[in-house]
Amino acid sequence: MRTVSLHAGLHLTLDNADYFIDRIVDDKCYLVALKDSSLLIESKCASRDMHSNRRVILHGSQRKQTTKISADLSTLTDKQKAQLDIRLVYLQSVVRWLGSKPTTKGIEDVVDCIHSELKGAKPSASTVYRWWRKWESSSHDPMSLVNKKSGSTTSRKFNRHVIQAFNEVVEEIYLNRQSKPKSEVYDAFLIRLNKMKMTGLYEVEICIPSRVSVLSHV
Structure with a gap:
């Protein structure tokens, strides 16, 4: 049986959807859909099996679409x-x-x-x-x-109470069907932190982060 050669730039059709192989890393094929640029990951072994089962049709190397994965x-x-x-x-x-x-x-x-x-x-x-x-x-x-490097500025600068409040506000305001603007996340976060400070129940200082630093993490 002829060995299937898989390489970056190869265009193929998988289950009637068109893809190209953006890159192969650690025996995994990163397939980018030509229709909407969504990413599909398959092992090289699985890709060869799908080719043997006629689920995959290889088209050779062609010029990629303008959409590119932003980083290597x-x-x-x-x-x-x-x-x-x-x-x-x-x-x-x-x-x-x-x-x-x-x-x-x-x-x-x-x-x-x-x-x-x-x-x-x-x-x-x-x-x-x-x-x-x-x-x-x-x-x-x-x-x-991909997570940013551990020990981010937010984690180092703010205590766990502030971080917990931030996560709760993001879920309540931003991560829902209404999907309110990011600006409302900061406003609600600021109100919650001020209420926390007024209680006097926290053993550490409740620091108020800037709008820029908060919205960069939403």
Whole structure:
């Protein structure tokens, strides 16, 4: 049997959808859909099996579309690659089962169904929804799902009470079907922090972050 040669730039049709291989990293093929630039990850072995089963039709190397993945995935650490792969599996399942406008309730059902097949802690529905929002707003750029370096400015500067309040406000104001503007996130966050300060119940100072620093993390 002739060995199938898979390489970056190769165009193919998988289950009647057109893709090109953006890159191959650690034996994984990163397939970008020509229709909407969504990303699909398949192992090289699985791709060859699908070709043998006639699910994949190879078209050779052609000029790529103008849409490009914003950064080189090969620069990621092993931990970042593993994290990205898992997040993409969740998001691909969400889109496959719920379509282009998922809800946190629907996402919760998806997470419950596929968590046992994946490694790591089970993410909350709101966390996966936050991933989806970043992924969607970046035109499905996988690098939008990669965590920034540990020890971020927010984590170092603000205590756990402030960070918890921030996460709660984001879920209540931004990560819902109404999807209110980011500016309302800061306003609600500021009100909550001022109320926390007035109680005098916290053993550490409740610092008020700037609007810019808060909105950069939404």
